[in-house]
Amino acid sequence: MKIVSVAGTKKTGKTTLVTMLVSELVKRGFRVGTIKNAHRKLDIEGKDTWKHQKAGAQLVVGVGEETFFLVDEALELDTIIRKIECLRYLDFLVIEGFKRSPYPKIATSDLPGPLVLARVDVEKVDVDELKALADLVETRTFGLLANMDCQECGYSSCKEMSEAVVQGMTSEDVCVMKKLEKVVLTIDGKKIPLNPFIQKFVKNTFLGMVSSMKVDTDEIQDKKIELLIQNEDNR
Ligand code: SF4
Numbered sequence: 001m002k003i004v005s006v007a008g009t010k011k012t013g014k015t016t017l018v019t020m021l022v023s024e025l026v027k028r029g030f031r032v033g034t035i036k037n038a039h040r041k042l043d044i045e046g047k048d049t050w051k052h053q054k055a056g057a058q059l060v061v062g063v064g065e066e067t068f069f070l071v072d073e074a075l076e077l078d079t080i081i082r083k084i085e086c087l088r089y090l091d092f093l094v095i096e097g098f099k100r101s102p103y104p105k106i107a108t109s110d111l112p113g114p115l116v117l118a119r120v121d122v123e124k125v126d127v128d129e130l131k132a133l134a135d136l137v138e139t140r141t142f143g144l145l146a147n148m149d150c151q152e153c154g155y156s157s158c159k160e161m162s163e164a165v166v167q168g169m170t171s172e173d174v175c176v177m178k179k180l181e182k183v184v185l186t187i188d189g190k191k192i193p194l195n196p197f198i199q200k201f202v203k204n205t206f207l208g209m210v211s212s213m214k215v216d217t218d219e220i221q222d223k224k225i226e227l228l229i230q231n232e233d234n235r
Pocket residue numbers: 146147148149150151152153154155156157158159161174175176177178
């Protein structure tokens with residue numbers, strides 16, 4: 001899944017551009033998700049879900065014609081992406097806001113920085129410009145960074161590699177660590193970098209344990225295996 005942000009100051013047409021971009025990408029056959037940085041409390045004071053949260057619930061789920069989840073803290077963008085399993089099956093994630101995120105941006109106002117893919121005046125965006133923007137999103141964006149700064153790709157850091165993708169000088173496929181990322185460790189939603197040696201060690205040890213549990217090893221070939229450790233007493 002590749003990520004792009006539409007960022008700029010207030011009332012510069014961010015939501016309009018997000019909807020235009022989503023429509024264009026969907027028209028091209030991609031599965032698209034969105035996240036909006038709302039900068040305010042989302043629940044409405046006095047509503048039942050608000051009362052549930054006020055009572056101390058850490059997670060509140062509201063179910064009606066739609067379903068929404070409320071947690072009692074503002075999560076980091078990467079944490080949200082890693083926690084929401086279904087996001088992994090998308091082709092593109094379009095985020096509104098998060099102008100300081102490490103992902104490529106389409107700026108609706110003056111926004112400096114090497115991660116800016118394009119600057120647009122939303123009121124003047126026509127069909128051709130929208131198509132050109134979607135082309136840029138297809139070719140010059142990338143997904144979650146490995147964030148290991150190992151320099152194996154020839155760049156001095158993941159940040160430098162990501163800037164080169166936005167400039168059209170490379171693609172995220174150069175990231176050796178992403179390809180080697182066969183084992184992912186997250187603690188409370190935060191990814192912990194593992195070098196290839198540790199990944200191999202964990203994988204082999206775990207698969208050895210699984211094969212001793214009367215699990216058909218042929219059946220788990222090429223399958224994703226997840227182990228969750230609740231590292232708290234009394235659970
Ligand atoms: S290979 Fe991947 S993890 Fe290493 S510096 Fe390059 S982008 Fe970052």
